[in-house]
Amino acid sequence: MRAWHDVHIHNYLSTCCGDNQATVDNYIKAAKDIGLKLMGFANHTWDESIPLPAPSSFYKRQSMAFEMQIKSQIPENVPGLKILVGAETEYCGMYDVLGMGKEAALQLDFLLIPHTHVHMRDFVMPSTDDVINARANLAEIFEKIDGITPERAASLSRKLSEEELEPFMKEKNVDYVKFVSDFMVESFRSLMNNETLKSYSDLMPVSVAHPFQPVGSYSLRPDMLSLIDDNTFGDLFSIAAGRGIGLEINNCAHAPEAIRLFAIAKECGCKFTLGSDLHATSGFSRILDTEKAINALDLTEDDFMDFVRV
Numbered sequence: 001m002r003a004w005h006d007v008h009i010h011n012y013l014s015t016c017c018g019d020n021q022a023t024v025d026n027y028i029k030a031a032k033d034i035g036l037k038l039m040g041f042a043n044h045t046w047d048e049s050i051p052l053p054a055p056s057s058f059y060k061r062q063s064m065a066f067e068m069q070i071k072s073q074i075p076e077n078v079p080g081l082k083i084l085v086g087a088e089t090e091y092c093g094m095y096d097v098l099g100m101g102k103e104a105a106l107q108l109d110f111l112l113i114p115h116t117h118v119h120m121r122d123f124v125m126p127s128t129d130d131v132i133n134a135r136a137n138l139a140e141i142f143e144k145i146d147g148i149t150p151e152r153a154a155s156l157s158r159k160l161s162e163e164e165l166e167p168f169m170k171e172k173n174v175d176y177v178k179f180v181s182d183f184m185v186e187s188f189r190s191l192m193n194n195e196t197l198k199s200y201s202d203l204m205p206v207s208v209a210h211p212f213q214p215v216g217s218y219s220l221r222p223d224m225l226s227l228i229d230d231n232t233f234g235d236l237f238s239i240a241a242g243r244g245i246g247l248e249i250n251n252c253a254h255a256p257e258a259i260r261l262f263a264i265a266k267e268c269g270c271k272f273t274l275g276s277d278l279h280a281t282s283g284f285s286r287i288l289d290t291e292k293a294i295n296a297l298d299l300t301e302d303d304f305m306d307f308v309r310v
């Protein structure tokens with residue numbers, strides 16, 4: 001079966017986009033070139049009526065008021081192509097805070113919710129003890145430099161990634177693969193039980209963006225997913241199916257470790273959406289790579305959420 005839609009597209013209103021040619025008009029051209037019938041914009045959006053659980057300069061900018069500018073950029077009628085306006089909000093698993101309230105959500109055609117933005121440390125996922133110790137060790141080194149205050153030293157040490165901090169971990173006590181794997185299971189479960197989401201998930205289409213894909217630690221995904229057994233996936237996906245919450249299939253979904261989880265989801269009765277997570281107009285055709293997963297899972301139109309069926 002052909003991939004006929006892509007409902008995970010970021011245009012330049014997402015500040016991580018970095019492509020000023022990523023306009024609605026250019027995406028429309030690209031979508032028509034590859035024969036899509038439906039596309040949905042899903043810029044990063046934090047509903048400003050929800051207090052941020054921790055500082056985030058990124059989400060401070062990505063408000064509803066800012067993101068909904070896109071509505072005025074969408075032409076009224078594009079023959080052969082349906083265009084939807086949704087959003088990719090945030091779920092801060094470590095705080096059980098969802099970045100989209102009911103009133104804002106109901107202004108959208110659909111909502112994508114990620115539970116695996118694990119690169120957003122101390123906002124989505126807590127830092128491991130190894131990282132906390134490495135930051136302290138590094139701050140001590142910075143403090144020895146003339147003119148650097150302890151505050152500045154601490155702030156500099158917070159800017160480094162897990163990988164960059166590794167040389168400053170005197171000893172490693174945390175199994176990072178297991179830590180993230182456990183986090184993804186718990187964040188999926190707590191998202192399903194989140195009270196804010198419960199207040200509107202049966203009133204509008206909601207799909208989980210890149211489920212169980214650890215953003216920023218993608219190369220570790222096979223190891224991380226191998227720690228999650230079929231029964232655990234079955235329990236989690238049965239809740240999603242029962243609530244009518246979909247799962248996103250992207251261009252990385254045909255890897256064996258991902259096919260295992262999507263096959264369980266299908267068996268549980270979950271419905272799917274397709275999304276490329278594009279942040280630039282180049283490489284638009286990568287949504288067609290989802291056909292590998294569609295075929296491997298033997299999906300038909302009935303396996304997809306109603307709002308993506310045209």
Ligand SMILES: [Zn+2]
Nearest residue numbers: 088114209210
């Ligand atoms: Zn995402």
Ligand SMILES: [Zn+2]
Nearest residue numbers: 008010088277
């Ligand atoms: Zn995205």
